[in-house]
Amino acid sequence: MELLEHHVGCLTAVLQRELLRVFLLIAFAYCVMRIWRSCINILRLKNWGNHIPGPKESWLRGNAREMTDAGGLAFFLTYLHDRYGPLARYWDGVGGLCVSMRDPAMLQQVGVMKLEKPADGLVFLKGLLGQRSIGYKTGKEAKARRQLWHAVLFSRRFQQSMLSSITGEVQRITATWPQKNGGKGGEFQLEFSEAARRLWLQLNQINAFGPHCDAGGQPLYELFTEAVQLLQQLQFSAVPLVPFSPTWIKKRRLLGQVHRAVTACIDAAMKARSERHTVQDSEMRVGYGAGDLLTLLLEAKHQDGRPAFSKQEVHDEVLTLLYGVYDNSPILSHTMHHLACNQELQRTAQAEVDAVWGSSAPSTIEHLTNLRFIRACLEEGLRMSAGSGIIWRTLEADAQAGGYAIPRGATVVAPVGCIHHDPAHWPEPQKFSPGRFLEGGGASFGPEAKPLKHPGGHPLAFMPFGFGTRNCLGQSYALTIGALVIGHILQHCTVTLSGGAEREIALKCQNLSLEARDGVHLTFNPRHSKK
Ligand code: HEM
Structure with missing residues (x-):
């Protein structure tokens, strides 16, 4: 018996050793295969990419130095196309072939509308944005x-809740501007890009969570912004992040705080839902239990009645949403700047608000959708300077564009800023002209004005919200909030450039979007001729 046990013991030990050996061998072979395939892929992309016009690159860092010298990716793309024509390539690190196309027709040739896989642009947000969110699916x-x-x-409930909760908030916040800026009921001056950023983030947080969300006394959007900024710094840092270093600890702490705060908001919303019927109707108009996005996501159902999102998915979606609105407040500040520079257009916008709202606040969603001239101003603001600088897609099959072969696996880049300033689609591209977005060139306003189907004469000539199957989910919502804020300001004030402020906004690349480098300095005068 003992002998048998001894033999079984030996056999087991041998088996374990052999199994481990086989396992290690397979793991080793797998790693070699992965490295081999990556090398072949890099060589293939290098081979194809070198036929496409573009600057010389360094083997390890690609064209990173040129991008930094240009002041950011959006500016680098302008240089690239000015120098190498409408189709040009650059390298993002080792073998990261990026082919930028300034001509919308070329983008169509490679079928960008159907391409779904975003490039790895959001990788640096790993740990902050949840892997289950729409952005990665x-x-x-x-x-x-x-x-x-x-x-x-698009639910009536969300739209109505948005209107009632944020109209009051816009009134409350804008009413504090004169006091903070030296004007007591009269004229006051304001650096508007920072004011607009805070307002935009506050409004979007209310729409997302209702009014009661904070992270231990600090608004969640502030904490989130801090976390994104740290991740951005790390992305461009030359030194790799060392585990347990002070920055590493800071990163862990910040990400932990954001996740805990979002979880707390979700828990509170879930609790409020379960107590819903005990809450008075008047208390439900704003906040949890009303139509904020978090509540609606928690209540969303599949057709068969199953909950549409798990708690973890709601968590991830809410973070994507916070990122979706994080750096696009220039839609407000740049549009306001252009209206301050163009008093005649501002008068048309004011006439539109007076006609659609009268002297009261908007009370139906049509009051916002009917501000067609103001919406065209917001779109023109996005075209000129406030839109995202770049959109990427990964090419899933070999393709041809502009006479060049582009290999599968390459990144197709839409240089949004360059396309928005191409005189072939936008005559006098430096001129602020909202009429480009309306039939008849903007001769009418209000409900009579008809938006053009393809401004710029091509479906891909205007793309501040991206395109195709992955375009921005919040575009209509963003324009609605934009119209509410601009409408409210113009209903009460006439806005001019502050003395000494430049007519041209000097831009800087901030993450993927463009921001005013020296701020947007405006003077607000109360309107007395209001109806
Ligand atoms: C002026 C305001 C905004 C601008 C300029 C903007 C721009 C963009 C752009 C360029 C993209 C990438 C599209 C693509 O790859 O084709 C995007 C995606 C997205 N945006 Fe926005 N956005 C704005 C506001 C919002 C708002 C308010 C929300 C929230 C409701 C939002 C939610 C999203 C989401 C969820 C995605 C990811 C969609 C997907 O991957 O399928 N955005 N946005």
Whole structure:
């Protein structure tokens, strides 16, 4: 018996050793195969990419130095196209072939409208944005998720709740501007880009969570902004992040705080939902239990009645939403700047608000959608300077564009700023002209004005919100909030450039979007001729 046990013991030990050996061998072979495939892929991209016009690159860092010298990716793309024509390539690190196309027709040739896979642009947000969010999903799953999002964002309940909760908030916040800036009921001056950023983030946080969300006394959007900024710094830092270093600890602490705060908001919303019927109707108009996005996501259902999102998915979606609105407040500040420079256009916008709202605050969603001239001003502001600087897609099959072969796996880049300033689509591109977005060149305003289907004469000539299957889910919502804020300001004030402020906004690249380098300095005069 003992002998048998001894033999079984030996056999087991031998088996374990052999199994471990086989396992290690397979793991080793897998790693070698992965490295081999990556090398082959890099060589293939290098081989194809070198036929496309573009600057010389360094083997390890690609064209990173040129990007830094240009002041950021958006500016680098302008240089690239000025120098190498409408189709040009650059390298993002080792073998990261990026092919930028300034001509919308070329983007169509490679079928960008159907390309779904975003490039790795959001990798630096790993740990902050949840892996289950819409931003990372593709295929059927992404389609179903987008439909749910649309149902939530376009629901009457969300729109009505948004209108009632944020109209009051816009009134409250804008009423504090004169006191903070030396004007007591009269004229006052304001650096508007920072004021607009705070207002935009506050309003979007209310729409996302209702009014009661904070992270231990600090508004969640501030904490989130701090976390994104740290991750950005780390992304461009030359020194790798050392585990347990002070920055590493700071990163962990910040990300932990954000996740805990979001979880706390979700828990509070879930608790409020379960107590819903005990809450008075008047208390439900704003906040949890009303139509904020968080509540609607928690309540969303599949057709068969199953909850559409798990708690973790709601968590991830809410973070994507916070990122979606994080750095696009220039839609407000740049549009206001252009209206301050163009008094005649501002008078048309004021006439529109007076006609659509009269002297009261907007009370129906049509009061916002009917501000067609102001919406055209917001779109023109996005075209000129406030839009995202760049959009990427990964090419899933070999393709041809502009006479060049582009290999599968390459990143197709849409240089949004360059396309928005191409005189072939936008005559006098430096001129602020909202009429470009309306039939008849903007001769009418209000409900009579008709938006053009393809401003710039091509479906891809205007793309501040991206394109195709992955375009921005919040575009209509962003324009609605933009119209509410600009409408409210113009209903009460006439805005001019502050003395000494430049007519041209000097831009700087901030993350993927463009911001005013020296701020937007405006003077606000109360309107006495209001109806
Ligand atoms: C002026 C305001 C905004 C601008 C300029 C903007 C711009 C963009 C752009 C350029 C993209 C990438 C599209 C693409 O790759 O084709 C995007 C995606 C997205 N945006 Fe916005 N956005 C704005 C406001 C918002 C708002 C208010 C929300 C929230 C409701 C939002 C939610 C999203 C989401 C969820 C995505 C990811 C969609 C996906 O990957 O399928 N955005 N946005």
